[in-house]
Structures are given as structure tokens and as C-alpha cells.
Amino acid sequence: AGGKDLSAHAADFPILSRPVRGRRLVYLDNAATTQKPEAVIEAERRFYRESNANIHRGVHFLSQHATDLYEDARERVRSFLNAARAEEIVFTRGTTESINLVAQSWARSTLQPGDEILITAMEHHSNIVPWQFVCGQIGAVLKVAPIDDAGELEPAAFDALLGPRTRLVAITEVSNALGTVNPVADLVRRAHAAGARVLVDGAQAVAHMPVDVQALGCDFYAFSGHKLYGPTGIGVLYGRRELLQAMPPWQGGGSMIETVSFERSTFAPSPQRFEAGTPNIAGTVALAAAIDYVLGIGLERIGAHEHALLAKATAAVQALPGVRVIGNAARKAGVLSLLVEGIHPHDLGTILDADGVAIRAGHHCAMPLMTRYGIAGTARASFALYNDDEDVEALVAGIRKAQAMFGGRP
Numbered sequence: 001a002g003g004k005d006l007s008a009h010a011a012d013f014p015i016l017s018r019p020v021r022g023r024r025l026v027y028l029d030n031a032a033t034t035q036k037p038e039a040v041i042e043a044e045r046r047f048y049r050e051s052n053a054n055i056h057r058g059v060h061f062l063s064q065h066a067t068d069l070y071e072d073a074r075e076r077v078r079s080f081l082n083a084a085r086a087e088e089i090v091f092t093r094g095t096t097e098s099i100n101l102v103a104q105s106w107a108r109s110t111l112q113p114g115d116e117i118l119i120t121a122m123e124h125h126s127n128i129v130p131w132q133f134v135c136g137q138i139g140a141v142l143k144v145a146p147i148d149d150a151g152e153l154e155p156a157a158f159d160a161l162l163g164p165r166t167r168l169v170a171i172t173e174v175s176n177a178l179g180t181v182n183p184v185a186d187l188v189r190r191a192h193a194a195g196a197r198v199l200v201d202g203a204q205a206v207a208h209m210p211v212d213v214q215a216l217g218c219d220f221y222a223f224s225g226h227k228l229y230g231p232t233g234i235g236v237l238y239g240r241r242e243l244l245q246a247m248p249p250w251q252g253g254g255s256m257i258e259t260v261s262f263e264r265s266t267f268a269p270s271p272q273r274f275e276a277g278t279p280n281i282a283g284t285v286a287l288a289a290a291i292d293y294v295l296g297i298g299l300e301r302i303g304a305h306e307h308a309l310l311a312k313a314t315a316a317v318q319a320l321p322g323v324r325v326i327g328n329a330a331r332k333a334g335v336l337s338l339l340v341e342g343i344h345p346h347d348l349g350t351i352l353d354a355d356g357v358a359i360r361a362g363h364h365c366a367m368p369l370m371t372r373y374g375i376a377g378t379a380r381a382s383f384a385l386y387n388d389d390e391d392v393e394a395l396v397a398g399i400r401k402a403q404a405m406f407g408g409r410p
């Protein structure tokens with residue numbers, strides 16, 4: 001791994017060799033979930049074959065062995081994000097649960113009525129709805145920083161919304177619907193200068209670029225394993241140690257306690273405090289294997305490869321009559337959203353599917369963003385390390401075919 005041409009890595013992914021509707025699978029729905037390399041599949045399978053036991057508190061070999069694997073995975077994630085300490089890494093089910101944890105534990109115990117949470121117009125529902133919950137619970141106010149037609153934040157408007165009551169800024173590093181890459185380190189500096197903490201939604205970033213939470217300066221960072229070539233059901237919340245240590249637990253049960261009596265219970269320190277119940281141990285081990293796989297190739301190489309594909313696909317579709325690209329930020333990663341005149345995105349997706357090309361159509365869990373553009377949804381192609389020029393050509397051919405079918409100009 002690492003020295004091979006990236007498109008050769010498609011052979012690492014068993015599913016990519018299966019036909020779809022009798023055609024070669026052209027998987028371009030990676031922003032929804034990525035496919036899994038054999039190394040990740042084998043890591044999970046091997047755990048159940050050789051190491052399975054419940055973790056922590058065990059007195060037998062397998063339990064201690066499984067605990068070691070689990071905590072080794074925590075250290076791999078720490079290193080991957082360049083967090084200062086492994087205790088700053090909390091395992092969750094995914095980005096959505098990570099954000100809900102911060103909303104229900106940190107925000108609900110910190111914010112006062114009238115305090116403000118600032119998000120952006122490009123957020124995924126997972127970085128909108130949890131904040132609506134907590135604003136409703138405590139009487140805080142949700143504010144939204146606008147974006148321009150290109151899909152970029154407007155710095156002056158962002159700054160104007162940062163005020164003395166802003167307690168939290170919650171922003172996506174990469175938009176799942178537009179592909180916009182936000183200048184997170186700069187936005188963190190602005191938020192901190194205004195006295196606000198910052199949560200970064202990294203779901204669409206971690207597979208496309210190196211992430212260094214200390215360099216970003218953020219207070220929380222969330223991502224999902226399944227968007228990083230890892231399994232579903234495992235995600236990560238990074239939090240500054242001093243914040244996690246001061247946060248109340250948000251789910252009660254085993255593992256997160258120190259003592260329990262019917263009168264009162266005391267709680268374990270972070271991260272165990274936030275990991276109630278039996279975790280997805282095998283998924284955690286497989287996530288560590290996914291990180292090893294990605295780092296074996298190199299995130300810079302992956303990002304450059306995907307950037308070249310995105311540029312090729314964008315130029316090709318923009319040359320087609322009646323095609324409008326939604327999201328033209330100066331810096332983008334992984335995602336191409338488009339509309340084809342006279343063809344509903346769902347119809348386009350269905351026609352592409354008939355030829356084995358998998359894209360996503362709809363609002364992409366970003367309904368407010370679609371409203372901002374005055375549209376109901378888009379057709380979205382999203383790229384990964386195993387995609388190649390042939391995949392781009394199949395996408396373009398499918399769009400031309402749809403245009404011919406709908407009487408448009410092919």
C-alpha cells in the first residue's frame with residue numbers, strides 16, 4: 001500500500017468487483033458511505049474469531065485482550081486527529097451521536113437562557129437539529145451564518161453574528177451537499193476571540209484531508225467511521241480534556257459509573273463517563289484498521305487524486321448544455337452537486353442506476369441549504385480513493401443518456 005497507483009486500490013474493496021444490474025459498479029455515493037477494504041472487513045471478522053470478549057473490569061485473558069485492543073484503537077484515533085491525549089477521544093455511534101452528546105451534555109449544562117449558538121446555512125441536519133433541541137430546552141437562540149451563491153461563508157456576515165452571547169459555533173469542515181471546504185482554523189480564531197467554543201463536524205473531511213485538532217484549535221471534533229472506509233456504528237468525538245472532564249454524563253448505565261447506590265451514583269472520568277454500556281468493540285478495532293489503511297496510502301495523495309477527479313467531472317458536466325453545478329467554492333472536497341434542466345434529480349439517479357452508476361439524489365439532509373438555493377434537491381456524485389477517470393466518464397455518459405431520453409440536447 002502507498003506505492004500503488006490509487007485506482008489500483010479498487011482491488012482492495014471486494015464490493016467494487018460485484019456487478020450491479022449486469023453492469024460494472026460505478027460507486028459515486030461516497031459522501032453517504034464509503035466502501036470497505038478487505039483489511040477493514042478482516043479486522044472485524046478476526047476480532048470475533050480470535051479476540052471477542054466484553055471490555056473493562058474483566059479478570060480473564062480475553063477480556064483484558066479485548067480491552068487492550070479497544071484502548072489501542074483509542075490511541076490510533078488520537079494520533080489520527082493529533083489530539084493531545086487519548087482521554088480526549090470518546091467513541092460514539094457516529095457524527096450524529098457525537099454532536100448530540102455535546103448538545104445534551106456540554107451545551108445543556110453550560111448555556112443560559114438568551115445565550116446563542118451559531119451554525120451555518122450549509123449544515124447537515126445532524127448539526128442543526130441537536131442544537132434546536134437544546135435551544136428549546138434552555139431558551140437559547142440559534143443563529144445561522146449565511147453563504148453566498150458559490151456556497152461559501154461570508155466572513156463579514158459570520159463576524160456580525162458573533163456577539164457577547166455567542167457561546168458555541170458549530171460548523172461543518174466540508175459540506176456534504178456542496179463540497180465546500182470551510183476555513184475552519186480561521187473561523188475558530190474568530191469564534192474564540194468572541195469568547196465562543198467551537199464544534200467542528202468533520203464527517204465529510206476526515207477521508208479527504210489530514211485533520212489536526214490542535215492546529216485547528218477547535219474544542220470539539222466529530223466524525224463517523226463509515227465515511228472513512230470503516231464500519232457503520234462507530235464514530236468519534238474529540239473534546240478538549242478540560243471540557244470533557246467538566247461535562248456531566250449524558251447516558252446512564254454500566255461502564256460510565258464509579259459507584260452506584262439507590263441513593264446516588266458517582267461517575268467515571270472521561271472518556272468512560274460518555275461510553276455507557278457495551279460499546280461497538282469490533283467496530284472500534286475495524287475503525288483503527290481503516291485509519292491504518294488510509295494512512296498507508298496517505299491522505300494528501302487521496303485528496304489530490306479526488307481533487308483531480310472532481311475537477312475533471314466538474315469541467316465535463318459544465319460543458320454539457322442545461323447542466324448547473326450547485327456549489328462552486330474556491331476550495332472543495334469530494335462532492336459534485338448538479339441539476340440537469342428538465343430532469344428531476346431522482347429521475348437522473350434512476351437512469352444512472354440502470355447503468356450501474358450510484359449517485360445520490362435529494363436534499364442530502366440539508367433541507368435549509370436547498371431552500372437557500374430555491375431548489376428541492378440535487379443529484380450528487382461524491383468521490384473516494386478508488387474512483388477513477390472511467391467512473392467520471394460513466395457519470396458524464398449517463399447524464400448525456402438521460403438528456404437524450406428526456407428529449408434534451410445530448
Ligand SMILES: Cc1ncc(COP(=O)(O)O)c(CNc2co[nH]c2=O)c1O
Pocket residue numbers: 031032033094095096097124126127172174175176201203204224226364365
Ligand atoms: C456533514 C455531515 N454531518 C453529519 C452527518 C451524519 O453522519 P452519520 O451520523 O454517520 O449519519 C453526515 C452524513 N451525511 C450523509 C449521510 O448520507 N448521505 C450524506 O450526505 C454529514 O455528511
